[in-house]
Amino acid sequence: MPELPEVETMVGDLRASVKGRTIIDIWTDEKKLIHHPSFVFFKSGILNCKIKEINRRGKIIVISLSPKGFLLFHPKMTGHFLIMREINDDLLKAKSAHLVLSMDDKTFLIWTDQRKFSRIEYWPVEDSSEIDWLNGLGEEPLASDFSFPRFNELIGNKKRRIKPWLMDQSVIVGIGNIYASEILWSAKVNPEKIITQLSLEEKKRVFREMKRILKKAIIERGTSTIEFRDINDEKGRYASKLKVYGRQKEKCSRCQKKIERKIIGGRSTYYCPSCQP
Ligand SMILES: [Zn+2]
Secondary structure, eight states: OOOHHHHHHHHHHHHHHHTTOBEEEEEESOGGGEEESOHHHHHHHHTTOEEEEEEEETTEEEEEEESSOEEEEEOTTTEEEEEESOOOHHHHHHTTEEEEEEETTSOEEEEEESSOOOEEEEEOOSSGGGOGGGTTOOBOTTOTTOOHHHHHHHHTTOSSBHHHHHTOTTTBOSOOHHHHHHHHHHTTOOTTOBGGGOOHHHHHHHHHHHHHHHHHHHHTTOOOSSSOOOTTSOOOSGGGGOSSTTOTTSBOTTTOOBOEEEEETTEEEEEOTTTOO
């Protein structure tokens, strides 16, 4: 599932390829991916709109339209964009394409989603604060004003395990299963530890490694474990840099002991029992 670095990669690619373009045609074979409003309103609302800006909020891609409105995409499991100069039925099928936005420069912006769990919404409003979906999301971990004192205030003395807490989108956005495992390995914190058991030093390490790893993964254009591809259908480079995720039974690069896999909060969790006691 794409997390913050993958979504940020998509946003950067979209800015470079479709910012300033106008949507001149819309096709879909999967109307139910458009959750708000109906497909008819979605189609008539965005037709002939210009793409003004592309931003990210958590794992959601937010496209601002001109004269007004916002188009939101949440990749969930396997959603991502592709840009193409030519399309045909076979190609769309092969790429699991379910929405095609034709641009005024003869390119096609394609939303592909093999598993079809992604969510698309259109909001014909003036200001993004009016979008229900964006309300209730937590802090942006890479915001420059998101400092340790604020993190410390949020984490407090919760009686929750650290890994599910890090992945709670109502507290901090954008961290999912891959980066939570990586952050905790780097911070040398056991993913099952209850927050009340963490020292101030450990909390500081989690905060520091959270910022460092997310930034590094953005530079490497994200992690392509199975599905994620960038807009040009290329893989991200961070998968080779993963220290624990998907590496059970391999040797820990820090201590040479074996990495283990465990289900925590219903999710596969990878950690080194020796470095993360
Ligand atoms: Zn280790």
